[in-house]
Amino acid sequence: xxxxxxxxxxxxxxxxxxxxxxxxxxxxxxxxxxxxxxxxxxxxxxxxxxxxxxxxxxxxxxxxxxxxxxxxxxxxxxxxxxxxxxxxxxxxxxxxxxxxxxxxxxxxxxxxxxxxxxxxxxxxxxxxxxxxxxxxxxxxxxxxxxxxxxxxxxxxxxxxxxxxxxxxxxxxxxxxxxxxxxxxxxxxxxxxxxxxxxxxxxxxxxxxxxxxxxxxxxxxxxxxxxxxxxxxxxxxxxxxxxxxxxxxxxxxxxxxxxxxxxxxxxxxxxxxxxxxxxxxxxxxxxxxxxxxxxxxxxxxxxxxxxxxxxxxxxxxxxxxxxxxxxxxxxxxxxxxxxxxxxxxxxxxxxxxxxxxxxxxxxxxxxxxxxxxxxxxxxxxxxxxxxxxxxxxxxxxxxxxxxxxxxxxxxxxxxxxxxxxxxxxxxxxxxxxxxxxxxxxxxxxxxxxxxxxxxxxxxxxxxxxxxxxxxxxxxxxxx
Amino acid sequence: xxxxxxxxxxxxxxxxxxxxxxxxxxxxxxxxxxxxxxxxxxxxxxxxxxxxxxxxxxxxxxxxxxxxxxxxxxxxxxxxxxxxxxxxxxxxxxxxxxxxxxxxxxxxxxxxxxxxxxxxxxxxxxxxxxxxxxxxxxxxxxxxxxxxxxxxxxxxxxxxxxxxxxxxxxxxxxxxxxxxxxxxxxxxxxxxxxxxxxxxxxxxxxxxxxxxxxxxxxxxxxxxxxxxxxxxxxxxxxxxxxxxxxxxxxxxxxxxxxxxxxxxxxxxxxxxxxxxxxxxxxxxxxxxxxxxxxxxxxxxxxxxxxxxxxxxxxxxxx
Numbered sequence: 001x002x003x004x005x006x007x008x009x010x011x012x013x014x015x016x017x018x019x020x021x022x023x024x025x026x027x028x029x030x031x032x033x034x035x036x037x038x039x040x041x042x043x044x045x046x047x048x049x050x051x052x053x054x055x056x057x058x059x060x061x062x063x064x065x066x067x068x069x070x071x072x073x074x075x076x077x078x079x080x081x082x083x084x085x086x087x088x089x090x091x092x093x094x095x096x097x098x099x100x101x102x103x104x105x106x107x108x109x110x111x112x113x114x115x116x117x118x119x120x121x122x123x124x125x126x127x128x129x130x131x132x133x134x135x136x137x138x139x140x141x142x143x144x145x146x147x148x149x150x151x152x153x154x155x156x157x158x159x160x161x162x163x164x165x166x167x168x169x170x171x172x173x174x175x176x177x178x179x180x181x182x183x184x185x186x187x188x189x190x191x192x193x194x195x196x197x198x199x200x201x202x203x204x205x206x207x208x209x210x211x212x213x214x215x216x217x218x219x220x221x222x223x224x225x226x227x228x229x230x231x232x233x234x235x236x237x238x239x240x241x242x243x244x245x246x247x248x249x250x251x252x253x254x255x256x257x258x259x260x261x262x263x264x265x266x267x268x269x270x271x272x273x274x275x276x277x278x279x280x281x282x283x284x285x286x287x288x289x290x291x292x293x294x295x296x297x298x299x300x301x302x303x304x305x306x307x308x309x310x311x312x313x314x315x316x317x318x319x320x321x322x323x324x325x326x327x328x329x330x331x332x333x334x335x336x337x338x339x340x341x342x343x344x345x346x347x348x349x350x351x352x353x354x355x356x357x358x359x360x361x362x363x364x365x366x367x368x369x370x371x372x373x374x375x376x377x378x379x380x381x382x383x384x385x386x387x388x389x390x391x392x393x394x395x396x397x398x399x400x401x402x403x404x405x406x407x408x409x410x411x412x413x414x415x416x417x418x419x420x421x422x423x424x425x426x427x428x429x430x431x432x433x434x435x436x437x438x439x440x441x442x443x444x445x446x447x448x449x450x451x452x453x454x455x456x457x458x459x460x461x462x463x464x465x466x467x468x469x470x471x472x473x474x475x476x477x478x
Numbered sequence: 479x480x481x482x483x484x485x486x487x488x489x490x491x492x493x494x495x496x497x498x499x500x501x502x503x504x505x506x507x508x509x510x511x512x513x514x515x516x517x518x519x520x521x522x523x524x525x526x527x528x529x530x531x532x533x534x535x536x537x538x539x540x541x542x543x544x545x546x547x548x549x550x551x552x553x554x555x556x557x558x559x560x561x562x563x564x565x566x567x568x569x570x571x572x573x574x575x576x577x578x579x580x581x582x583x584x585x586x587x588x589x590x591x592x593x594x595x596x597x598x599x600x601x602x603x604x605x606x607x608x609x610x611x612x613x614x615x616x617x618x619x620x621x622x623x624x625x626x627x628x629x630x631x632x633x634x635x636x637x638x639x640x641x642x643x644x645x646x647x648x649x650x651x652x653x654x655x656x657x658x659x660x661x662x663x664x665x666x667x668x669x670x671x672x673x674x675x676x677x678x679x680x681x682x683x684x685x686x687x688x689x690x691x692x693x694x695x696x697x698x699x700x701x702x703x704x705x706x707x708x709x710x711x712x713x714x715x716x717x718x719x720x721x722x723x724x725x726x727x728x729x730x731x732x733x734x735x736x737x738x739x740x741x742x743x744x745x746x747x748x749x750x751x752x753x754x755x756x757x758x759x760x761x762x763x764x765x766x767x768x769x770x771x772x773x774x775x776x777x778x779x780x781x782x783x784x785x786x787x788x789x790x791x792x793x794x795x796x
Contacts, residue, residue, distance in 0.1 A: 053587070054579065054594045228580045241583035252482050263481045265640060265738070265793040 006425040010156040010413040026191035071466030081475040090342030100335040102142040127317030144311035152413035160344040165320040170447040172235035177469040193474040195444040201242035207437030212273035219272035255298030322371040351402035366406040445470035479640040485794040491648025493574035531663040533565035586635040596624030647734040654727030716762040725758040747788035
């Protein structure tokens with residue numbers, strides 16, 4: 001059995017070549033006890049299982065069959081209890097602050113008046129919805145479900161890379177990965193006290209019920225999906241099934257007298273809380289994009305009148321804008337009077353003249369991103385780009401600088417991953433999921449995404465990424 | 479239940495039934511045509527050509543087949559593997575799965591696994607292509623097993639709620655309509671009053687008809703080995719217990735509608751199906767005496783079409 005290590009990055013498993021970190025020792029021994037043929041057999045089983053169960057995602061623009069399996073690597077990522085405590089504390093702090101920030105932006109705008117975040121930056125964001133100024137959702141919560149991307153640098157320090165406050169996806173894979181590993185490699189679990197995650201759908205349903213306009217009246221909750229052709233449709237369906245609620249599309253809902261109803265075989269049924277997986281702009285053609293066929297005419301009005309709850313609340317995207325990200329440490333201090341528990345990656349903002357000059361001059365060293373895109377699209381990986389690519393990108397950036405940010409290239413940590421019969425180091429990140437109802441709760445673990453292409457830094461599923469099961473170990477009993 | 483979900487489950491039921499029906503017909507036709515090929519090639523060819531009448535609107539795959547290929551080949555390819563043919567097994571199975579995927583939350587994991595597995599196996603088969611008739615037979619049998627496994631998973635794991643009723647409603651309407659369509663396509667030749675020169679062959683054709691309707695064993699249980707046309711017709715039209723008889727099928731449709739509607743409510747589809755059931759229960763002697771089977775079958779088929787339209791208007795559009 002060969003274990004390769006990439007010395008440029010922090011290796012999650014090996015402290016030194018062939019010496020695993022203490023918490024990985026039992027796993028490495030277990031893996032080494034298998035023959036190559038047995039590993040290959042189980043890997044085949046796991047792939048078949050994914051296909052049989054239809055655990056797939058859709059790649060936009062892919063004309064070859066739209067369904068793809070999200071590749072799963074069976075070597076789990078393990079996070080010791082003490083490390084997780086810090087991550088959890090940092091996430092609770094961060095999501096609390098982001099929520100306070102959104103509340104402030106749509107009400108008093110103190111942080112803008114006090115100059116913590118430049119007002120022009122907020123007002124120019126597409127995610128800032130001025131139609132919703134003054135509208136405060138139940139419990140004053142905007143960010144009911146957040147997926148925050150965390151990476152580790154070459155020293156092994158956890159850094160926040162990005163917040164996803166709109167419709168973060170991936171949690172279904174977290175749950176399915178655990179099921180899959182349990183079935184295919186049950187031996188692994190005998191050595192570790194892994195914290196369970198299966199109650200996530202219950203917690204999500206509780207969060208949604210608590211966030212409905214009238215939580216005490218057995219609110220009717222639904223999941224709103226753009227439909228079968230959306231890349232995350234499997235997840236929408238999975239969550240509706242696991243929560244035991246209806247999965248609706250825009251065409252299933254209608255608004256009458258300021259209330260939202262679904263069309264059923266027995267006539268109209270009132271809906272109280274919508275876990276929407278449709279972007280803000282497509283939610284309501286009367287409020288936002290007129291050409292939206294995915295939304296429900298009048299929905300935003302019903303929300304404004306307090307007759308229906310929306311999770312996440314529309315307008316929450318202002319907090320996960322890639323430019324606003326740069327201000328999050330300051331926002332944590334401003335709203336909570338605390339230092340950030342989790343550090344983040346230094347960020348240059350295209351809308352600052354000084355930063356832009358640096359970005360132009362150092363584009364070849366930086367990772368440059370557009371503020372409005374996700375999924376690894378429209379990104380420049382300076383150190384790996386050709387001169388021509390850099391030049392073209394910089395030209396586009398100069399035309400609309402406020403839509404760009406840049407960060408130094410972080411050597412993402414690597415994790416042994418089973419590729420073609422060997423354990424190869426591949427770069428990973430982590431997306432933990434945070435629920436905010438009556439309190440902020442963090443699902444232990446999250447989605448570990450892995451860049452399967454050798455040398456790649458891009459972990460997104462749409463660009464050749466896969467995933468791993470993520471174990472958070474329970475604290476030792478005394 | 480959401481109207482869209484009910485609609486998708488109804489169609490999933492229809493397409494599953496259609497896929498199984500087409501697969502079974504291909505197996506039976508292949509079996510029969512092989513048996514009589516040397517005896518009566520013209521009849522063997524006519525049996526295959528009947529498929530175009532049983533599935534109106536379908537056409538043979540526009541593809542060049544090797545000159546030496548058996549004449550069954552274009553039919554097997556078109557009705558099993560061609561996903562452009564709206565009545566092929568592949569097309570129906572794909573549609574059943576698409577509907578299932580769209581409302582997966584309304585199904586159990588076992589149902590989805592069964593359907594997904596059957597679909598992927600057939601998709602792989604279609605990609606690879608099939609070289610000879612025995613290979614077609616194996617593949618068809620495997621698909622039929624997969625489909626029946628899915629139907630079994632539905633029976634054993636789905637809760638008997640509205641979703642179940644819409645799925646079974648689609649299945650029952652499809653099954654009854656298909657029985658009527660097969661009879662309409664096959665009876666003119668079978669009831670041809672010209673003198674029968676080959677009596678054993680004549681009875682083999684009736685037996686094949688019953689096999690095509692998955693009713694041969696049930697018929698034998700009810701009527702013994704006597705393969706008399708009138709007995710067979712009475713059985714496939716009016717039997718109250720055989721699942722592919724028209725009478726049973728219409729009752730299955732009525733039963734679903736009765737359970738879907740509020741007590742005391744008489745909806746438009748319930749009225750249409752109630753009238754059909756009444757005719758199938760009480761007009762048996764008259765139909766058998768008159769012998770106008772085709773006229774009767776056409777009227778039943780028209781009634782089922784009306785019921786389908788009324789169901790869509792009643793439950794799927796709000």
